[in-house]
Amino acid sequence: MSIVFLTGAGISTAAGIPDFRGPDGVWTKDPEAELTSTLSWYLGDEGVRRKAWLMRAHAGVWEKEPTRAHRAIAQFSQEADVAAVITQNIDGLHQAAGSDPARVLEVHGNARTWKCEDCRASGPMAEAVARVHAGEPDPRCPGCGGIIRATTILFEEALEADVIDAAFTAAESCEVMIAVGTGLGVYPVAGLFPLAAEKGARTIIVNAEPTPFDRLADEVLAGDLQEALPALLDDLAG
Structure with a gap:
């Protein structure tokens, strides 16, 4: 069977x-948080990226x-x-x-790894978030300096x-x-x-x-x- x-x-x-769309969901409580999952906003707005990294650092998905x-x-x-x-x-x-x-x-996709938008390098998300905790609000690719993000599917993708x-x-x-x-x-x-x-x-x-x-x-x-x-x-x- x-x-x-x-x-x-x-x-x-x-x-x-937490979920995203439920009564206590992330986007329900903070509609602007949805921008962190929208490709054009994530790539084009440093403030949105900083918010996304703070959310990742707080969520600690890889530790669950x-x-x-x-x-x-x-x-x-x-x-x-x-x-x-x-x-x-x-x-x-x-x-x-x-x-x-x-x-x-x-x-x-999967939030436990990151990837670079430019050179396609990747690595464990825990390492990138450790850099946030160390004082980098918008960590960049250690290889080429490009924008990095979770290996997830964003809106517009x-x-x-x-x-x-x-x-x-x-x-x-x-x-x-x-x-x-x-x-x-x-x-x-x-x-x-x-x-x-x-x-x-x-x-x-x-x-x-x-x-x-x-x-x-x-x-x-x-x-x-x-x-x-x-x-x-x-x-x-x-």
Whole structure:
């Protein structure tokens, strides 16, 4: 039985990583913070870059530990046929929990590394943020002096074609799709859920809040997903 997971910010909030669009989300509380994730603003405005680096330094994504739900998916994947873990998150916690990196499709990239816009050099984000803590408000590429940024997909950028193609292929061919911690409102990723349903997959939503596809799903589990998801996977494995 081929299974695909589709995960969003809700699976990582228990790790101390805030979401962006929820009631207490980063962009909800501070709409200007969205500029830090917009390519033209990030590249063209030093003040926006400084704010982005302060946010990274405060968030410490690379220091966070996987949640019970991340670990449940990784353990389940050792026993079941998990074709892909498609994630909208940039925190790398699925891999940290033990999920096969080759099967984790990070649609929006990964915040644990940086890259240079000019020479394409890259390195660990923790090293760049250490420079911020040391007094560099807008650290530049140590090789060429160019602007550096997280290896994430920003607004105004296209998604990586090979990643999104692999995600659609997985959604079309799976027998079960489990959406975890996602409001299923951001496209094109949100469209993977109805696509899987259209192709005949059993569809399950595990999320604290209602989603636009609750009535389409075969099963909806509300409440604390850190409790609900492990229980669901235990049932499926049994």
